[in-house]
Amino acid sequence: xTRTELPDPETDSTTSVEQAIATRVSRRSFxxxxxxxxxxxxxxxxxxxxxxxxxxxxxxxxPSAGATYPIVAFLEVAPDGSERLEAxxxxxxxxxxxxxxxxxxxxxxxxxxxxxxxxxxxxAPATIVLAADYDRTRTQYPDHGDRYVHMEAGHAAENVxxxxxxxxxxxxxxxxxxxxxxxxxxxLPGRLDxxxxxxxxxxxxxx
Ligand SMILES: Cc1cc2nc3c(=O)[nH]c(=O)nc-3n(C[C@H](O)[C@H](O)[C@H](O)COP(=O)(O)O)c2cc1C
Numbered sequence: 001x002t003r004t005e006l007p008d009p010e011t012d013s014t015t016s017v018e019q020a021i022a023t024r025v026s027r028r029s030f031x032x033x034x035x036x037x038x039x040x041x042x043x044x045x046x047x048x049x050x051x052x053x054x055x056x057x058x059x060x061x062x063p064s065a066g067a068t069y070p071i072v073a074f075l076e077v078a079p080d081g082s083e084r085l086e087a088x089x090x091x092x093x094x095x096x097x098x099x100x101x102x103x104x105x106x107x108x109x110x111x112x113x114x115x116x117x118x119x120x121x122x123x124a125p126a127t128i129v130l131a132a133d134y135d136r137t138r139t140q141y142p143d144h145g146d147r148y149v150h151m152e153a154g155h156a157a158e159n160v161x162x163x164x165x166x167x168x169x170x171x172x173x174x175x176x177x178x179x180x181x182x183x184x185x186x187x188l189p190g191r192l193d194x195x196x197x198x199x200x201x202x203x204x205x206x207x
Contacts, residue, residue, distance in 0.1 A: 001103040004085070007038055009045035015166040024161055025118040027170035028120040030201030034083045035126050039169060040075065043128060043200060044092045045158035047073040048074065060094060062155040065148035070136040071156055072192055075099065078108040080126030089186055107185050114181035120172050124199030130156055131192040150184055153195045160198050171200040
């Protein structure tokens with residue numbers, strides 16, 4: 001499997017968290033410029049990046065019930081959507097902060113259709129797909145596991161939204177899609193269910 005190491009994420013910014021919260025809105029259009037590797041590094045780190053170790057476990061940027069970490073992040077890259085990455089699908093590996101190639105051909109049009117042909121997905125140079133392995137959390141929390149997984153997807157998505165705001169990237173959370181079609185288009189392993197699409201790209205003034 002081809003692996004791409006991402007540049008180290010930045011842990012500082014000239015935009016405060018409060019500023020990012022205050023100005024955050026869903027932004028559904030994008031400049032026609034490819035995203036940079038630094039952009040990709042920063043938004044994926046915000047989903048599930050490793051921040052520190054505790055008792056030998058790599059702890060991540062978003063909280064997780066019992067540190068079960070059911071959320072898996074993928075990156076879909078549109079044709080000419082990235083400065084360095086070919087169009088296709090990549091799986092984010094928190095350990096080592098790297099990408100593994102999942103699909104080497106573009107799935108952009110199919111993913112757009114699976115997302116009910118929403119322009120925000122069609123026009124985005126790149127889209128993060130958050131998927132979940134429910135069993136990781138259900139095993140430990142039989143009664144509340146599913147709820148916890150959804151909460152965790154929300155934590156990861158908000159991290160992405162605020163990092164985008166901080167970096168002048170546009171993004172909009174997308175929950176309206178066909179689960180079966182997204183899983184099919186991305187050829188997700190059976191244990192992973194898609195939960196959230198986070199298209200992103202460089203800022204345009206009109207949204
Ligand atoms: C769970 C969830 C699913 C959403 N799905 C979509 C979607 O499929 N398409 C879309 O354009 N916006 C979607 N949104 C964005 C909302 O429309 C948006 O957050 C809302 O209008 C409030 O606007 P704001 O985000 O600019 O504050 C979704 C938001 C959430 C939280």
